[in-house]
Amino acid sequence: QHIVPTLLVHGGAGDVSDDSIPYKNAGVKLAARIGYEALKKTGNVVEAVQQAVQAMEENDQFNAGYGGVLTWEGNVEMDAAIMEGATLDAGCVSLIRDILHPIALARSVMEKTRHKYLAGDGAMAFAIEDGFEILPEGSLVTERAKKALEDYKNSLNKTNSACDDEEEQPEIGDKVFGSPGTVGAVAIDAYGNVAAATSTGGITGKMPGRIGDSPILGGGTYADNAAGCISATGNGETIMRYNVASRILSLIEHFGLTAQEATAAVLEQMTVRFNQTAGVISIDPNGNLGIYFTSRRMSWAYQRGDELHYGIDKGEDIVEIIGEPRVKF
Numbered sequence: 607q608h609i610v611p612t613l614l615v616h617g618g619a620g621d622v623s624d625d626s627i628p629y630k631n632a633g634v635k636l637a638a639r640i641g642y643e644a645l646k647k648t649g650n651v652v653e654a655v656q657q658a659v660q661a662m663e664e665n666d667q668f669n670a671g672y673g674g675v676l677t678w679e680g681n682v683e684m685d686a687a688i689m690e691g692a693t694l695d696a697g698c699v700s701l702i703r704d705i706l707h708p709i710a711l712a713r714s715v716m717e718k719t720r721h722k723y724l725a726g727d728g729a730m731a732f733a734i735e736d737g738f739e740i741l742p743e744g745s746l747v748t749e750r751a752k753k754a755l756e757d758y759k760n761s762l763n764k765t766n767s768a769c770d771d772e773e774e775q776p777e778i779g780d781k782v783f784g785s786p787g788t789v790g791a792v793a794i795d796a797y798g799n800v801a802a803a804t805s806t807g808g809i810t811g812k813m814p815g816r817i818g819d820s821p822i823l824g825g826g827t828y829a830d831n832a833a834g835c836i837s838a839t840g841n842g843e844t845i846m847r848y849n850v851a852s853r854i855l856s857l858i859e860h861f862g863l864t865a866q867e868a869t870a871a872v873l874e875q876m877t878v879r880f881n882q883t884a885g886v887i888s889i890d891p892n893g894n895l896g897i898y899f900t901s902r903r904m905s906w907a908y909q910r911g912d913e914l915h916y917g918i919d920k921g922e923d924i925v926e927i928i929g930e931p932r933v934k935f
């Protein structure tokens with residue numbers, strides 16, 4: 607089967623407010639275009655997913671890099687992972703502070719260390735050694751993120767409950783958790799090489815030191831040329847325990863499901879089992895795309911040739927033609 611190179615991104619699953627829809631749509635469309643251009647220019651799926659994610663890390667509309675949500679103490683503490691499907695090579699980072707592009711640091715871990723996962727002080731020391739710019743403390747904190755933390759704390763005071771009972775926790779992205787916006791990208795080239803990348807600030811009001819699913823291989827991120835590539839978003843505590851990425855890829859690899867069928871099946875099962883929603887983007891080895899979410903909304907976009915598709919509500923698929931309009935004879 608002929609595979610058409612594709613770059614697909616998401617900008618977070620959850621209860622995106624109506625007024626932020628235009629900004630989310632603009633952000634994911636730009637990221638898909640930047641990633642696709644990188645794929646065309648370099649032919650490298652890893653570079654493509656990194657570039658796409660970086661475009662969203664520097665956009666304050668998303669919960670990654672600048673604009674990441676805050677810990678209980680008011681800091682941005684980030685996780686990211688990148689994975690290459692041809693070699694199963696990967697780089698993961700956690701507890702990253704004051705760096706605009708944690709996904710670039712994850713790539714450096716993959717390519718420049720003999721390890722696959724660095725966290726905390728050691729990861730920050732490696733970042734400095736590798737020449738990353740360490741921003742002045744608090745540079746990534748936005749007013750919106752501060753307000754989300756304040757709302758979260760107020761809502762806990764009101765209900766006088768720290769929501770220890772998992773069943774009681776509201777869907778991630780509900781008002782108390784701030785705006786959704788973990789970001790991710792997956793890509794495939796004409797030869798079936800795939801890659802995945804995910805970057806996040808986690809969840810509003812998290813304990814310092816908390817790590818979500820995004821940097822967990824087989825949880826929120828995975829890529830294998832034999833099975834496909836995945837980036838997930840939603841409640842990390844749930845996604846990591848359900849091994850969402852590896853379950854989806856095993857349905858594709860061993861049971862012959864398409865990316866969409868496998869993604870939908872696993873997310874529906876997860877949502878029933880845990881009463882928590884999530885969203886996933888995926889590509890199977892034949893180049894079929896999976897875009898599915900059990901949350902109310904998830905912003906996504908992909909470019910394939912000159913077609914740019916995007917959406918945020920269920921069933922939505924808007925298409926724009928990129929570049930010169932095609933002339934019909």
Ligand SMILES: NC(=O)C[C@H](N)C(=O)O
Nearest residue numbers: 788808818839840841842
């Ligand atoms: N909004 C998200 O997708 C959060 C992310 N999955 C985490 O739990 O860290």
